[in-house]
Each structure stands twice: as C-alpha cells, then as structure tokens.
Amino acid sequence: MNLDLNQKTDYKETLSVTKIGKKYGIFGQKVNLFLSELGWIEKDKGGWVSTNAGKQNGAIQMVAKNSKPYVVWRKDLLDNKHFKTLINEAKGNVEDSLVEEKQLNESDDFRKKYPPTYRTPDGHRVRSRAEVMIDDFLYKNKIVHAYERKLNIDEEMYCDFYIPEKKLYIEYWGLEENEKYLDRKKTKLELYAKYNFNLIEINNNDVENLDEKLASKLRKHNINVD
Structure with a gap:
C-alpha cells in the first residue's frame, strides 16, 4: 500500500471499510x-477518493498496488454522530437513530416538530410519505443519495436530499400553506443562491407525477434514469 502525497500514518490507528463493516455486521x-x-x-479511477469534508472527518487517502485509490479512516469515525445515525438507520435501530437526530438538530424547531418516522426501502428514515416516494425513486434508479445532510457552510442548514456524485441538492416543499414554513423556505433558497449550489425543487404537484417530473429534473443535471 502507498499513501497519497507520500503521507505517513500508523496503520494500527486506522480502520478499513472492511473492519468497519465487520463491527456493524455489514459489507x-x-x-x-x-x-x-x-x-x-x-468514486474515481475505479476506486474511492476522499473529499475535503472526508478529510475533516478522519479520511486518509491511500493507493493500492494496482493504482486504485481507496480510503482508510481514523478510529474516531466510529464516534461520529452523522455516521452513527446512518448505521443505526440501516440496522433498524430506530430509537438510537432518533437520539442521534435529536442531538444533531436540537436547535431546529421544525425538524423536532416533524420527526423522521417513515422508513424507506433503502433504510433511511424520512419525515413524510412524499419523501418516501422521492427516496424510493432515487434508490430504484441506483442513484447514491443522502437524506438530510448538513451543508458544509457557516449557517446551520440541512438539505432534504443530496446526490454527492453531482453535488446536487433536492428540496421537497410540502407545507407551503404554512407561513413559518414559507419563511424557512425563503431562507434556504437564499442560502442555496448565496453559495451557488445546484438545486432541484419538488412541490406537491410534482409528487403527483413524480416519476416523470423528477426524472426530467435529474436529466437536466446529466443524471440518466430509466
């Protein structure tokens, strides 16, 4: 094994994804x-490369003998709240997941008012039936996505869905009859514009014909769907 950028590390203090998977009983x-x-x-060059956010959370870039890149992790990844939340959801540990959710978002009244009680086929826990449909569409079309990822900005803000391959965010506006919700929507849109993030917006009319509407919006960002 060779370290990217000739960086040295103590292999005993790092974890491969295989070791992490064994700890949680997943591949x-x-x-x-x-x-x-x-x-x-x-994904890159047939393997995996760390993003800047990954490096901030303990990623160490490696290159195998066949020149494929891969990543190992500092042991403190196992204590990372965001990572633990995903693991808990995947393993069906609902109570643990909700505890992590509360710790992560205790300052957000809206998120506390509408807890993630709906479970999707790929293991995410979401806040509405419409979000189940959106998540299921992405899953069936094999589009890697995250649910409610915290944006890497100074302000406290979470997206509804994130597609890392295209650095693309999806927002579902489901409560537009609520005045406070509209204020929240306005603030989020201002932040998306401020940081020039790619954004797909979904409303209740889109949900009625989601397969066609979401597919069309994704294609505009060069994401092919069936």
Missing part, C-alpha cells in the same frame, strides 16, 4: 456507500 461496500452519502468520499 464494506455498504460502508463506502454510507460514506459517499455523507459526501466524504466519491
């Missing part, structure tokens, strides 16, 4: 998908 490939959902790694 290493699934661990990589979770880390990709968080935006910490992305």
Whole structure:
C-alpha cells in the first residue's frame, strides 16, 4: 500500500471499510456507500477518493498496488454522530437513530416538530410519505443519495436530499400553506443562491407525477434514469 502525497500514518490507528463493516455486521461496500452519502468520499479511477469534508472527518487517502485509490479512516469515525445515525438507520435501530437526530438538530424547531418516522426501502428514515416516494425513486434508479445532510457552510442548514456524485441538492416543499414554513423556505433558497449550489425543487404537484417530473429534473443535471 502507498499513501497519497507520500503521507505517513500508523496503520494500527486506522480502520478499513472492511473492519468497519465487520463491527456493524455489514459489507464494506455498504460502508463506502454510507460514506459517499455523507459526501466524504466519491468514486474515481475505479476506486474511492476522499473529499475535503472526508478529510475533516478522519479520511486518509491511500493507493493500492494496482493504482486504485481507496480510503482508510481514523478510529474516531466510529464516534461520529452523522455516521452513527446512518448505521443505526440501516440496522433498524430506530430509537438510537432518533437520539442521534435529536442531538444533531436540537436547535431546529421544525425538524423536532416533524420527526423522521417513515422508513424507506433503502433504510433511511424520512419525515413524510412524499419523501418516501422521492427516496424510493432515487434508490430504484441506483442513484447514491443522502437524506438530510448538513451543508458544509457557516449557517446551520440541512438539505432534504443530496446526490454527492453531482453535488446536487433536492428540496421537497410540502407545507407551503404554512407561513413559518414559507419563511424557512425563503431562507434556504437564499442560502442555496448565496453559495451557488445546484438545486432541484419538488412541490406537491410534482409528487403527483413524480416519476416523470423528477426524472426530467435529474436529466437536466446529466443524471440518466430509466
């Protein structure tokens, strides 16, 4: 094994995705998908490379003898709240997941008012039936995605869905008859514009014909769907 950028590290103090997977009873490939959902790694050159966010959360870039890149992790990844939330959801540990959710978002009244009580086929826990439909559409079309990822900005803000491969965010506006919700929507849109993030917006009319509407919006960002 060779370290990227000739960086040295103590292998005894790092974890491969295989070791992480064994700890939780899941395959290493699934661990990589979770880390990709968080935006910490992305596919490249037949392997996985760390993003800047990944490096901030303990990623160490490696290159195998066959020149394929891969990532190992500092042991403190196992204590990371975002990672633990995804693991808990995947394993069906609902109570643990909700505890992590509360710790992560205790300052957000809206998120506390509408807890993630709906479970999707790929293991995410979401806040509405419409979000189940959106998540299921992405899952069936094999689009790697994260649910409610915290944006890497100064302000406290979570997206509804995130597609790391395209750095693309999806927002579902489901309560537009609520004045406070509209204020929240306005604030989020201002932040998306401020940081020039790619955004897909879904409303209740879109949900009625989601397969066609979401597919069309995704294609505009060069994401092919069946």
